Amino acid sequence: MDTVAALDVAAVRADFPILDQRVDGKPLVYLDNAASSQKPRQVIEAISAYYMTDHANVHRGVHELARRATEAYEGARERIARWANAESADEIVWTRGASEALNLAAFTLGQSRVGAGDEIVVSDMEHHSNLVPWQLLAARNGAVLRHVELTSDGRLDLDSLASLLGPRTRVVALPHVSNALGTINPVARIGRMVREKSSAAYVLDGAQGAPHLPLDMAELGCDLYAFSAHKMCGPTGIGALWGRSALLAELPPYQGGGEMIAHVYRDHSTWTTPPHKFEAGTPNIAGAVGMQAAAEYLDDLGMAAVHRHESSLVGRALALLSEVDGLRILGPTAPEDRAGVIPFVVDDAPAQDIATILDAEGIAVRAGHHCAQLVLDRFGLPATVRASFYLYNTPDEVDRLAEGVRLAVSMLRQ
Amino acid sequence: MELEQLEKRLAGLSDRTLRYHYIIQLGRRLPPMPPELKNGDTMVRGCMSPAWLSGGLDESEPPALRFVGDSESVIVKGLFAILAGVFNGKTPEEALAIDLSDVFDRLGLGEALSPNRRNGFYSMVEQIRRAAASLASETALGSGA
Numbered sequence: 001m002d003t004v005a006a007l008d009v010a011a012v013r014a015d016f017p018i019l020d021q022r023v024d025g026k027p028l029v030y031l032d033n034a035a036s037s038q039k040p041r042q043v044i045e046a047i048s049a050y051y052m053t054d055h056a057n058v059h060r061g062v063h064e065l066a067r068r069a070t071e072a073y074e075g076a077r078e079r080i081a082r083w084a085n086a087e088s089a090d091e092i093v094w095t096r097g098a099s100e101a102l103n104l105a106a107f108t109l110g111q112s113r114v115g116a117g118d119e120i121v122v123s124d125m126e127h128h129s130n131l132v133p134w135q136l137l138a139a140r141n142g143a144v145l146r147h148v149e150l151t152s153d154g155r156l157d158l159d160s161l162a163s164l165l166g167p168r169t170r171v172v173a174l175p176h177v178s179n180a181l182g183t184i185n186p187v188a189r190i191g192r193m194v195r196e197k198s199s200a201a202y203v204l205d206g207a208q209g210a211p212h213l214p215l216d217m218a219e220l221g222c223d224l225y226a227f228s229a230h231k232m233c234g235p236t237g238i239g240a241l242w243g244r245s246a247l248l249a250e251l252p253p254y255q256g257g258g259e260m261i262a263h264v265y266r267d268h269s270t271w272t273t274p275p276h277k278f279e280a281g282t283p284n285i286a287g288a289v290g291m292q293a294a295a296e297y298l299d300d301l302g303m304a305a306v307h308r309h310e311s312s313l314v315g316r317a318l319a320l321l322s323e324v325d326g327l328r329i330l331g332p333t334a335p336e337d338r339a340g341v342i343p344f345v346v347d348d349a350p351a352q353d354i355a356t357i358l359d360a361e362g363i364a365v366r367a368g369h370h371c372a373q374l375v376l377d378r379f380g381l382p383a384t385v386r387a388s389f390y391l392y393n394t395p396d397e398v399d400r401l402a403e404g405v406r407l408a409v410s411m412l413r414q
Numbered sequence: 415m416e417l418e419q420l421e422k423r424l425a426g427l428s429d430r431t432l433r434y435h436y437i438i439q440l441g442r443r444l445p446p447m448p449p450e451l452k453n454g455d456t457m458v459r460g461c462m463s464p465a466w467l468s469g470g471l472d473e474s475e476p477p478a479l480r481f482v483g484d485s486e487s488v489i490v491k492g493l494f495a496i497l498a499g500v501f502n503g504k505t506p507e508e509a510l511a512i513d514l515s516d517v518f519d520r521l522g523l524g525e526a527l528s529p530n531r532r533n534g535f536y537s538m539v540e541q542i543r544r545a546a547a548s549l550a551s552e553t554a555l556g557s558g559a
Contacts, residue, residue: 024429024430025429026429350463350486350487351462351463352462352487352489352490353463353487353488353489356434356489357431357434357489360433360434361431367462368462369462382462382464383462383463411431411434411435412438412488
């Protein structure tokens with residue numbers, strides 16, 4: 001029986017004050033959610049309430065406000081752990097976002113597991129955040145990067161992956177969902193392949209996965225999972241790295257400073273346990289509070305309902321856009337294989353010009369390489385237009401996108 | 415076209431889409447850039463669509479700025495046409511005195527100058543300004559010698 005409740009989009013939209021505005025006299029249509037999502041009142045108010053009543057530094061003072069701030073901060077960690085179905089809050093390391101989480105993963109795995117001649121497997125689908133940190137590590141340690149190739153419909157080529165896995169593979173780092181193609185990768189299946197053929201740490205870039213799909217760390221089968229709050233209705237500047245307890249215990253610290261030590265001597269220090277071992281300095285407490293509010297907001301709606309709503313928008317967009325003459329959509333053709341990201345190009349109409357005209361029509365999309373240059377190289381394109389949906393977008397907005405694209409193309413092709 | 419005329423024309427257009435429509439026509443009317451001038455040296459950095467810019471002082475007395483440019487983006491090409499209309503024929507000193515933000519605001523195209531745009535047009539503007547500044551200091555040195 002289907003138990004997923006439908007999303008009441010009108011009620012959702014009422015929670016997002018920013019959506020109720022006009023651009024150049026036209027109602028704003030915000031379709032740049034893969035870059036950053038908007039924030040509901042509940043998140044904005046949680047951050048504001050924290051600063052209005054509870055703020056102090058965490059873990060340090062014995063006074064009332066320090067207690068409240070620490071409870072808010074550690075309570076947020078527990079809430080995020082529950083949201084991601086992690087085993088314990090100690091598996092959640094706060095970071096500035098998915099990029100920092102991946103840099104943390106690359107740096108610490110580099111210290112503990114990757115040596116000269118060892119291999120790191122990434123793919124041609126990566127956002128630069130899950131590519132450049134591994135390039136830096138490979139250069140530092142003399143390791144070798146191997147790239148999983150993509151199929152013509154924008155999926156990871158699993159044969160290519162299988163051929164790369166072996167005894168020298170120390171890390172496999174892949175995206176849960178592609179930000180440039182929209183592809184939802186079969187990450188659990190890949191996890192089984194990785195385990196069978198190597199002893200590598202399996203790292204997932206969840207920046208585009210966590211905001212859009214029900215999360216279950218036990219099912220994903222990875223060792224580390226990076227995600228950002230700002231793409232899931234939370235504030236900017238905060239995110240998390242989920243890690244298996246045993247791996248987090250093995251990894252060395254990332255940065256030094258307050259909070260992360262057990263004892264400090266003149267010439268060396270000892271570390272506290274995870275997750276605090278990885279959290280030097282005063283953290284983004286208000287950010288954690290905001291991220292908790294975002295997770296609660298999404299949980300109340302149900303991630304399955306969010307995903308289903310997005311899938312229906314994607315189905316509508318695929319149908320309407322594919323009717324535009326000369327328009328080509330990248331990525332898998334089946335709506336169920338993609339998250340709410342639709343990248344496209346149109347013959348004789350440069351991506352940036354389409355995006356500029358859509359902007360003039362009040363429709364916010366993105367044009368460019370979307371920080372995933374390898375994807376565009378793979379398809380031989382300088383840029384794509386990317387429309388990306390979220391829980392507050394409506395079928396009408398998809399229609400306006402399609403109309404806007406038609407208008408832009410007719411202006412550019414004359 | 416004179417700037418005042420252009421301003422009047424654009425002011426008569428009620429929204430940004432129509433203004434871009436007009437700018438696309440300007441781009442289409444721009445004299446083509448000689449192909450031999452489109453090379454690595456004239457390629458404008460930071461562009462999503464390839465763009466080129468070339469120019470310097472012409473032979474007139476006093477020497478005036480003369481730029482040619484092109485872009486695979488029709489809109490950037492049209493915006494360059496406006497830029498060429500503003501700067502070409504001006505001495506470097508005159509060019510430096512122009513408040514370009516004010517010009518574009520009056521044309522209702524202020525957003526085109528946003529550094530966030532990364533559409534190559536901002537880089538074109540920066541390059542023309544730098545060229546004008548360096549040519550102005552050269553002519554100042556020349557006249558003092």
